Amino acid sequence: MRNLPEKEPRKFIKVFATRDEKEKIAALAKKANVSQSKLLLTVFMRGRLPDTSAKELTRELVKLRADLARLGNLQLKGMNEIQNGLLVAEMQEIFKETRQLTEQIERKIRLVGK
Numbered sequence: 001m002r003n004l005p006e007k008e009p010r011k012f013i014k015v016f017a018t019r020d021e022k023e024k025i026a027a028l029a030k031k032a033n034v035s036q037s038k039l040l041l042t043v044f045m046r047g048r049l050p051d052t053s054a055k056e057l058t059r060e061l062v063k064l065r066a067d068l069a070r071l072g073n074l075q076l077k078g079m080n081e082i083q084n085g086l087l088v089a090e091m092q093e094i095f096k097e098t099r100q101l102t103e104q105i106e107r108k109i110r111l112v113g114k
Helices: 019-032 036-046 053-081 085-113
Strands: none
Touching: 019 036, 053 085
């Protein structure tokens, strides 16, 4: 087992807020996909809301990559079932382009994750 540095003990802080303020904090936290505590600490310590754009971009790129992979699988299935040589050649070209797009998306996912 590795030795992890001990975390400083956390202290409970009570915050008074109106119902509207509490609802706004809850909505902002949900939108940022963080806890209300994390949201308040981030705003207080950094002076701004947490940046979730990289997470959202990564999630969208992963979805797009999955869609392209499904499309590629359907193209392969179609090429295996079609007897027309010219049509198969066109589908192979589309498949090649799809694979290139998938690779570009994977590179962008890695860049966003850094």
